Amino acid sequence: MARRILSAAIVIALILGSGVLGSPRVRVALDFFPNPNHVPLYVAIDMGFFAERGIEVEVVPPGEPSYVVRLAATRTVEVALTPQMNFLIAKDAGLPLIAVAALIDRSLGGLLSLEEYGIKTLADLRGKTIGYSLAPLEPALWRTVLACAGLTVDDVQLVNVGMMNTAQALLLRQVDAIGAFRNFEPFQVEAQGKKPVFFPQEEYCIPETYEILAVVNPAVLRDRRSEIEAFVAGLAEGIAYTKAHPEEAFAAFLRARPDLDDALNRRSYEATLPLYAEGARHDDPAQWEKMQDYLFSSGLISREYPLEELYADLVSGKG
Numbered sequence: 001m002a003r004r005i006l007s008a009a010i011v012i013a014l015i016l017g018s019g020v021l022g023s024p025r026v027r028v029a030l031d032f033f034p035n036p037n038h039v040p041l042y043v044a045i046d047m048g049f050f051a052e053r054g055i056e057v058e059v060v061p062p063g064e065p066s067y068v069v070r071l072a073a074t075r076t077v078e079v080a081l082t083p084q085m086n087f088l089i090a091k092d093a094g095l096p097l098i099a100v101a102a103l104i105d106r107s108l109g110g111l112l113s114l115e116e117y118g119i120k121t122l123a124d125l126r127g128k129t130i131g132y133s134l135a136p137l138e139p140a141l142w143r144t145v146l147a148c149a150g151l152t153v154d155d156v157q158l159v160n161v162g163m164m165n166t167a168q169a170l171l172l173r174q175v176d177a178i179g180a181f182r183n184f185e186p187f188q189v190e191a192q193g194k195k196p197v198f199f200p201q202e203e204y205c206i207p208e209t210y211e212i213l214a215v216v217n218p219a220v221l222r223d224r225r226s227e228i229e230a231f232v233a234g235l236a237e238g239i240a241y242t243k244a245h246p247e248e249a250f251a252a253f254l255r256a257r258p259d260l261d262d263a264l265n266r267r268s269y270e271a272t273l274p275l276y277a278e279g280a281r282h283d284d285p286a287q288w289e290k291m292q293d294y295l296f297s298s299g300l301i302s303r304e305y306p307l308e309e310l311y312a313d314l315v316s317g318k319g
Contacts, residue, residue: 023056024227027077029068030061031212034260035184036269037104038081039253040276044238046252053230059256066134073097075217078224079231084210084291085137085300091310092301096217099311101232102282103212103239104275107202111145112180114170115195119177122149122199131161131175138179140298141206148205183271187264207290210282211275221312232314236280246273283313 030038041059044050050057060077062068069087072080073095081103082090091097111130113119119128122145132138143153161169166178167188180186186196202208214235221228242249250269254261285307292304 023051023054024224025056025058026050026079026227026231027058027060028214028231029071029077029080030059031068031081031083032065033061034059034257036250036253036260036265036272037108037183037212039249039269039272040103040238040242041235042238042253042256043242043249044234046255047238047241049237049241050231050234053234055227055230055234057231057234069095069097069215072215072217072220075220078220078228079214079216081212081214084213085295087213087215088292088295088305088310089137089300091305092303096219097215098218098221098309099210099213099215099282100221100228100314101214101235101280102210102277103214103235103280104272105210105277105282106275107200107206107209108181108183108211108275109141109179110182110198110200111142111177112167112170112185112189112199113177113197114189115197117173117176119197122146122151122204125177126151126155128176129157129159129174131159131166131169131178133161133166133179135160136300140300141201142179144206144294144298145199145201145204183275184264184268187267187271191264207294208287209291210277210287213282214280229314232280236315239276239278239280242276243273243278246270279315281315282311283315 028041045057068080069082069090071077087097087099111122118124125146130142132142139158142158146153146156159175161175166180167185169175170178171189171192171194178185180198182198182200186198189196214232216228250266288307288310292301295301296304
């Protein structure tokens with residue numbers, strides 16, 4: 001009898017822990033390890049913006065960043081954060097996904113070098129080595145950037161440095177330039193006393209992109225629409241609060257991630273503040289069409305998709 005009571009107690013504890021009897025749980029897989037890009041998400045949790053809408057949000061750091069969208073596609077999590085380009089490539093590979101919001105609605109990527117390497121313009125990369133970590137996307141991006149500056153892929157050497165610290169590869173001059181994010185690696189090399197030279201990708205023939213989207217399996221949107229709408233609304237409020245109260249917002253982030261309380265992450269946060277998506281909006285048709293055109297012409301997707309298959313507008317109520 002006691003064993004049965006104990007078993008029942010364990011079952012009840014597991015049910016409560018899963019959110020079945022309490023607020024519905026929405027698990028959110030990050031695109032990368034926690035960093036200042038994610039401040040509004042942590043703010044929305046800390047300030048109760050999700051809880052007041054009746055959901056509990058659990059942040060799930062990625063085991064392998066390149067496979068995050070698979071977690072959403074297989075319904076292992078309800079929501080995954082991912083770049084627009086990765087989303088479109090995954091969609092084209094057959095993964096069931098649809099975008100429901102944006103966290104950062106502009107490009108972060110580009111090429112980074114150091115002034116001491118004699119790099120002032122992209123033309124100075126002729127005969128040099130560029131390090132990258134994500135194939136096939138990065139080589140395609142850097143081929144476009146180089147072509148826009150009058151170079152060809154034969155003018156440089158592209159080297160896959162793996163998922164190591166690419167900034168370290170640059171600092172050790174294992175490569176002459178790297179693919180980087182404007183709100184992190186330039187500050188990382190500055191902290192080592194170096195002068196960064198950054199070339200934003202959107203200034204060299206690559207369309208503006210939604211750097212971080214929230215994506216879900218369409219079946220999750222169908223079956224749990226009210227919870228996904230609550231997530232989007234809470235995220236939008238988290239973004240608004242972060243922009244209006246930056247110091248308080250960063251303090252909320254650090255309550256969850258005290259290990260990130262350092263000068264580098266503070267500088268990164270300051271650079272990211274203007275880039276959070278107003279209202280979590282992700283529904284500019286021109287931005288979607290231009291990015292699809294680019295990925296299709298670059299051979300990264302096999303066809304272009306109707307916009308209604310790519311994103312649902314849960315902010316204005318039209319989707």
